[in-house]
Amino acid sequence: MAATPLEVRNIKKRFGDTEVLKGLSLEAQKGDVITLIGASGSGKSTFLRCMNLLEQPDDGEIILHGDAIRFKHTRHGREPADWKQVVQMRAKLSMVFQNFNLWAHMTLLQNIIEAPIHVLGKSRKEATDHAHALLERVGLSARANAYPAQMSGGQQQRGAIARALAMDPEVMLFDEPTSALDPELVGDVLKVMRDLANEGRTMVVVTHEMSFARDVSSKVIYLHQGLVEEAGSPDDVLGNPQSPRLKQFLTPNY
Amino acid sequence: MAATPLEVRNIKKRFGDTEVLKGLSLEAQKGDVITLIGASGSGKSTFLRCMNLLEQPDDGEIILHGDAIRFKHTRHGREPADWKQVVQMRAKLSMVFQNFNLWAHMTLLQNIIEAPIHVLGKSRKEATDHAHALLERVGLSARANAYPAQMSGGQQQRGAIARALAMDPEVMLFDEPTSALDPELVGDVLKVMRDLANEGRTMVVVTHEMSFARDVSSKVIYLHQGLVEEAGSPDDVLGNPQSPRLKQFLTPNY
Amino acid sequence: RDYDHVRIGVDVPYVPMEYRTAEGDLTGFDIDLGNAMCEEIGVTCEWIEQEWDGIIPGLLSRNYDAVMSSMTINDERRQQVLFSEPYITMPSAWFAASDLDIDEANEETLEGLTIGVQRGTLQDNYVTDNYGRVADISRYSTADDMVLDMDAQRLDIVFLDFPIGQSTLIENENGDYVIVGEQITEPKEYFGDGFGIAFRQRDQALADKFNDALATLKEDGTYDEIYTRYFGDE
Amino acid sequence: MPDISAWFNDLLSGNLIFTPTTLGYYWDGLVTTTQLVFLSLVIGLVLAVPLAILRSSKRKWISLPVYLYTYVFRGTPLLVQLYIIYYGVVFFDGIQESVFWPIFREAFYPALIAFTLNTAAYTTEIFRGAIKATAKGEIEAARAYGMSQSLMMRRIIIPSAFRRALPAYGNEVIFMLHASAIASVVTLMDLTGAARYVYSRFYTPFEPFLFVALIYLCLTFAILFFFRFLEKKLLAHLKPQTP
Amino acid sequence: MLDLQGYGPRLIEGAGVTVQLAVLSLLLAIVLGLFTATAKMSRHWLLHRVATVYTTLIRGVPDLVLMMLLFYGGQIGVNAISDILYDHYDIDIYINFNAFAAGVLTIGFIFGAYMGETFRGAFMAVDNGQIEAGKAYGMSSALVFRRIRFPQMMRHALPGLSNNWMVLLKTTALVSVIGLTDMVRVAAEASRATHEPFVFLIPVAVAYLLIASVSEWIFARLQKRYDIGFGEH
């Protein structure tokens, strides 16, 4: 049996005096689509960023395919013991950001082939061929040579997804991928994500799009003040919420 | 009999190729509250700005207390012949702007005494005393020494009204004084304006607040594409609109 | 125009003709002689410092009324200014470090060397026209910059007013310098007729007064006294 | 017509300023100026990039020395720097015997060193500003895709900072060209040196300075033009355009 | 201890010249800069053209060359006129640029062009609504300028102004070529006379750094003053 692609256990994180994550765990099996929901400030982004160590968790474990990240304690707090390991691990966990964060000085194509060439060590030819296939897939073939500033938000986000896919990631992390978009552009991006889910990608998605969570995810986790308040299948969590807070959280969206 | 405080006749104005005002007239008798309503782009602001010559009308007359502004023709179009006259006239017509336009580098108190001292030539003492009375009146005594950036929108707008009042104007011009405000803050400003109306101030108000127009104004003018489409008492114009366009304009607000 | 106050332009330092003591007092042969002349004429004098580069334009543009700053009289300058009678004649000479092994300066011996001159001086013109093709020429704003670079061994040889080289190089303890070849006063087209005081062309009357004063001072022995003060008896 | 040509001949014959010899000086001056400015800019740029990276370091003991360097070189006149380097080096004992002497003997190299250190200081600060202004999100994206610190510097931060720094750097190039005019105080015959020479030989200040002023103006415009071209090419990505 | 060999007092005097020259030139440059910025924003084509030519030409030519041109050339021009008056009309007006005044005029004239650009940008950054409010309350253009546009513009202009000042301060080192005895010239002269450049040039460099630091502090204070009312409190 293949090991679990991503497992995180008991993640804790504090900023200054406030404990933002109070011990969160999550297990993503191959093909899982896990959505994280919760009010603003509940710690969703922070949790996601801890998974690929853009934030350093103060406690807890992160295990990729049975391989646990090693930590050490320094004057500045807990830090990864081996940054090489982190770099390798990040290459397997592709993140898609709320603000896309495409590199502004590169064309879309250059954005997509950058990490495969320089991080994975692919040949330029191979990376470019793959990139074109991915652009086709997200419907951006025509815009390969455009710069990010020349594209709409929706196009940029689809480009960012293509960039993430180019890493052949084991798990994709999405942090509110549609919340910076104009309403008309949201649909295109959600469609691409739905396709990814259907094809069996392992994904962890922070989102406010309840219909997306309901239709696509295999598991929904509701966070409240740094703790898991409810978790389970979308039908249970969204269709039949137990905690009063989750009920209230879901109300205005219906 | 005292002459009419403000009379404008047949104002025309074009920007480039498009004629924005196509001959508008208005007469404000002492104590009149005239509201201008109309769709966005119908020329309300432009009309108001022509009245105190922040825009130069291409044609038409502006008469204050029987005293007509003199114009001359130059290469750049029609211009006031005597800027001194314009400056004097503006001191009698106080404008309150949509974006308040309090001077950012002065405290509220300094904002209010600025023009009385430097334009009307009042003593600092006299101006300051008057300013404190006005601040009292608009409910901002506590904020006299605050800078505009430290105040909420509603406070800024009430401050701007106090600044306008400090000139002892014959006529006050308001350009959508509440439309840049959060809904909770609108009420305070409208209350101040209602008090002014009740006390017999002559006012010309561009507004989208139909209830204000209905309650307070002595005359409502509905502009459409640079022309007066309907004008009359609020009951007639708002309660019993004749033109289909005005009917349609009023519908969503009810 | 009648002057009762004459402003004289001078470029310092140029030891021993004009220089400042550390306290800032202006002194030197030109200064003492100039002051004596002014006294003789009965006018007050004011010395105004000006870098050599701009000394003639400064005169023409009336920053001062005369220039007394070791200026050699020659034809090029005569086109611009009016000169007094020469008040001293001064040869030029080559100076080099003693280990530069040449006896005479000519096209052959100077080949490939770096020659230092003061920019815009007659020495500059002479060297530029005669040796510009075979040697490198470095031009300096002041004679002292040149001495500094001789000490630094950036220059192989310099061409200077003889007494200046004498006092700044030969008597200098930082290096071991010698005179190369003879003192040079010919051809006149370069070396002119000695040092003169320069005036604007229109000020003939003023020049005449200075000429008269010079004659008087030479007669009554004042001139000799000042000369000995700076150059000893020879 | 003959009038005009006669007038023109008169002008040239009475004219000592624009003879083949003096034009030769101007030409040599132009060459010296160009060499000096070009070389100091290139070397300064090469120095400035690593310095800017060090200057951006969070560690005080790395960034502080670089800051001191830029502070001193930006805070004092280039003329003083030039004097100190030109006259100063010879006070190192035995420099004349060392292998460096051929370098320091010529006025060109001390001037080059002074100019290089000066422009490197300014350029370092320009780059530092640009590096600091790199969008946080782009850096996070780079980290999230497994880039190491050095790879990220090389591929993301520097290229994007370089482009952002371009307009300010263009100004610096022009300032450097202008600053190079002081080279003539240490005997260098650059453009200004040539003008000073012609002027002090013929006592006519106006023509030679006006002439070199025109040459400088042309050089300035050439630089402006070049940078405008570069910006158009390299800053294309900053201009939103609807397809 | 540093032995200045008797040149100390003259060095201090020179530093005085440097500071006075820099400050007066700055004032002139600010005035010229304000005129230039106004001219550049004016609708009058001639004013606009003249200002554009001024800023372009000045910024295209090195300070040193401009100084030579303006100083010598300007003087010779003035003299040509006074000579004509003298020769033909026997009018003896005596226009003498003293070197200090010439230095101030020249540097002020050069930096006026740079200031012009700084001010223009700053004026354009002032919110138009603020100006309209001034007009709407019957302020004349001059009053609007003095009470509203200028104080608000300064906030945007100060960073550029401070930059220009630093450059200007260092440019004063060039005035020795037009015969002014600033501190660089005294130091150069002293090092020639004593053959000890370090002893004199290093203190001068330190003096510049000192002036630069003090003025940085002053500018920071000014910025704080003009930032009042803007941004968060």
Ligand SMILES: Nc1ncnc2c1ncn2[C@@H]1O[C@H](COP(=O)(O)OP(=O)(O)OP(=O)(O)O)[C@@H](O)[C@H]1O
């Ligand atoms: N770098 C930081 N320093 C200090 N506090 C932070 C930092 N990042 C996040 N926080 C705090 O941590 C808490 C959780 O933030 P987080 O961004 O994870 O919330 P979120 O659930 O993603 O909210 P949203 O839906 O608004 O994105 C918030 O209170 C936030 O203010």
Ligand SMILES: Nc1ncnc2c1ncn2[C@@H]1O[C@H](COP(=O)(O)OP(=O)(O)OP(=O)(O)O)[C@@H](O)[C@H]1O
């Ligand atoms: N300075 C200008 N230059 C060109 N066109 C202008 C200018 N000011 C206004 N317009 C145009 O004139 C027309 C009337 O504008 P105005 O601002 O008077 O409308 P309004 O009735 O106040 O609209 P709103 O309710 O949106 O404020 C619009 O079409 C506008 O685009």
Ligand SMILES: [Mg+2]
């Ligand atoms: Mg978030």
Ligand SMILES: [Mg+2]
């Ligand atoms: Mg409007």
